[in-house]
Amino acid sequence: MTIRELAEKLGAEILHEEFADTPVMGAYTSDLLSDVMANAREGGVLITIQAHKNTIAVATLVNVTAVIVCNTRPVPEDMLDAAREEGIAVLRTKDNQFTVSGKVYNLLSAKTE
Template sequence: MKISELVEALALEVKASGDLEEEISGVVVGDLLSFIMAKGQPGWAWITIQSHVNVAAVAVLRDMPLIVVASGRPVDDDLVDRCSQEGVTLAYSPLSAYVLSGKIYGLGLTEGS
């Protein structure tokens, strides 16, 4: 599934655009950066409530092209700027990580699908 398709299906608000035509091959959900560094895979989307600049560094380290900040958490301007610089798509949703995960699963995208 392309990032643009996921953004549309979930009605996400894009804060920083990377390559919206890039394919997402899996999803990881978590807020502990060390967990994401261990479990996140290249090409996966990451759902989190963290919104500080270090999130971009982890996404770049693991080559994850999409970060979704969930639960209506405010998104730091520093994170938006860093994602723009690094070519990582950053999106926002008022929905919880739980609800987003369920919707994504319903679209047929699973961890490492």
């Protein structure tokens, strides 16, 4: 499944299209960036409410392909600029992390069955 397909199924907004065709290999949900560094996996998406450029710096360290910002939180331009530079897609959704995590789990599990 690509980031674009995932966004469509979640009803999420893709905030920049450059990396929308990148495959999604998993997901991790956390708002604690040190936890993300320790546990997120390469090729996955990060589900969070952390909407700032440090989120992108951490996502880069673990090679996350996309950050999904929940609760319709505002995403600052410097975060989007950093994401473009690092090759990371940014999505935004009205749903909370719990709901998004469940949906992503179901979507990715269906692809592997």
